[in-house]
Ligand code: AMP
């Protein structure tokens with residue numbers, strides 16, 4: 178009961194991390210920067226933006242933080258881990274060079290190629306005309322094509338095209354209009370793969386790893402995977418598509434080769450490795466890697482980990498994960514995201530949230546975008562809350578979560594009614 182821990186971030190993922198760490202008997206003080214209104218119930222929120230690395234470093238030094246844990250990708254890409262390391266401060270997450278696994282699609286695709294990690298076949302372009310020609314070669318032979326900005330584009334840098342016009346337009350958006358800025362200096366153009374998507378999470382120290390769980394996100398805003406992409410509208414653990422066989426192949430063909438490749442390339446990767454997979458008829462292939470926990474996947478991963486999670490992060494930072502094990506809860510965990518009217522487009526803030534107190538014990542409401550006004554929780558973001566429940570089966574978890582979701586209300590609130598449905602079809 179003596180450690181001081183700092184979580185960097187402010188969303189539902191960071192609330193889930195804070196909720197889990199707040200249960201650790203080793204922690205004397207838990208800070209979250211900047212946090213949110215829900216996080217403030219389990220930790221002390223500190224008003225530092227996630228990109229203000231100078232302030233994060235000074236805060237960690239002043240408060241003698243024993244370990245910092247980074248939630249979102251942006252500070253990782255901007256080198257928060259390198260900066261903490263330079264100051265002799267302990268921090269869980271990859272260095273900027275290693276975080277390129279998420280931050281640069283060109284970097285990650287070239288790594289997959291070099292080390293035979295299964296992924297969609299692709300080419301890289303920095304020339305608009307050549308990019309167009311290559312993309313057109315797919316659509317003119319009746320194949321869909323996927324056009325990806327190299328860098329981070331808030332989830333909007335991946336465009337699927339089915340016609341010459343769509344392909345040209347996608348390349349223009351990324352390379353000519355520079356809608357995502359420098360992120361569009363290069364594009365990856367790749368074959369379209371069909372299959373169900375699964376997220377797989379491991380914690381690695383750069384050599385060894387601990388498998389946490391698999392989960393399935395629901396990225397589109399509306400039921401049946403319709404409408405525009407969002408940050409994620411809900412998730413559940415252990416989707417049936419991720420069989421024991423697929424798991425073995427994923428570990429052997431994707432996870433181990435990637436960790437080894439990063440080490441061989443001189444960028445050892447320490448942190449959460451989140452593989453975004455598509456399960457094709459040929460087996461699992463990598464769509465992307467993320468350098469962090471998923472959001473909302475963290476909201477279902479944290480409640481499934483038994484016992485204190487702090488040692489897992491500490492042991493990873495110290496490079497001693499070999500033979501380290503964690504225990505998982507049985508059953509399935511599910512979460513449904515409650516979003517503001519209009520999200521993922523324009524939305525209003527400041528709507529009073531009602532009903533959180535009516536949630537039954539054993540279910541959890543993680544806050545993603547909330548604030549407090551006159552003693553009430555109000556909406557303060559696109560994704561507002563994540564309601565989390567468990568069940569012995571996916572069906573039971575689904576029934577449990579929707580019973581709780583119906584107790585919560587704010588003006589304009591919308592959510593998907595089919596989270597987990599693919600698992601029980
Ligand atoms: P990414 O950021 O690369 O994971 O892409 C975002 C989303 O676009 C993925 O979750 C998939 O739904 C879709 N996607 C990306 N690449 C492909 C591909 N090669 N084939 C089919 N869908 C893809």
Ligand code: GLY
Nearest residue numbers: 408409471472473
């Ligand atoms: N839920 C998708 C992500 O965190 O990237």
